[in-house]
Amino acid sequence: MDIKTATEEARKRYLPLEGIVAVSHDGARIIFYVETEADVGKVPRMFMGYPCTAVVIGRLTRL
């Protein structure tokens, strides 16, 4: 499975969760953006064979 497909699966599974703000990838890793440090634990270490990274950015609102 390529990382784009894996990221799409990760989005479907994790983005609805409270505290997960965004899901993306950089070609090698799946990136999970989360609201707070407390949400980092919701991010898996690996997903469908790809390493995962958590980045704390806070909640997004329309501007």
Added chain:
Amino acid sequence: MKLEPQKVLEVLSQKFLMQPGIMGVSVSGSVKVYLEDWSYAWMIPETILGNSVEIHVIGRIEVLQRVRPLVGGVSVGSIHVTAGTLSHIVILPDGRPMLLSNRHVFYGDAGTPVLNPAPYDGGKLPDDVVGYVDGYIEVKPPPYLNRVDMALATPTVPVSNWIMDVGAPNGIIDAYVNMEVKKRGRTTGLTYGKIIDVNASVKVYGYEGMEYALFEDCIMTTAMAKGGDSGSTLLSMDNEIVGLIFAGNENVTVACKAVNVQEALKLLTTPTVTPLRGLATLAPIIVGTMIFSGTILKK
């Protein structure tokens, strides 16, 4: 020798618009040059290409004030919102200029008045109406994945493709990580940032009638916008359009990709809509009940 108004406008734009103190040019009815103050009047000839020239002193264009001709990067909003930012002007295939911003800035049914300045900044009906909400892509609740938060409004005042403090947009470019970018917005003015992500699916709070909305294929940048900057055009350092800012927080700013906005515009306005390149263009004033003489666009 008298030339077509469009040709006169091109010559005017090339000759004057980059000069200090020149705030705008127009050929709506007669040839008009808008100046910051009278000290710049010596630069303006009495006639241009056989047309007499009217000089209008309008002061320096500021973001929260009434801006005529209307340019990108300034305060706008429909009568149903507080304030947002006018992205820039797009030209429809039939030549009509349209105002571009976020759907949550141009909120309301087709025909809803849009004000400059926005209601929060003192804009009032009917004096500050600059257009009417026209085509838009509605933001839908989950599980739908939105790609854009965008809407168009039909202008009723002279407009320019200028973006305040930036100049004219110069085509579209794809975003890439570490790209240096800038924007001009109603709240924070001209700011700079760097792109940190170009593939993000994001969860954005604050939309009417839903807990949050989901957007895919978004650009994320370092923090460069605040509330009221929604609608700002995200630009490369060479004024190429990268995206349309619509969300963020104190750490990051989020924009729809310009290519996705372009695709959405095609849905609304087939065939292709192309942002103006290079020359500033001032639209004829369209007033009163004639504003909907064209087709009302709505998804």
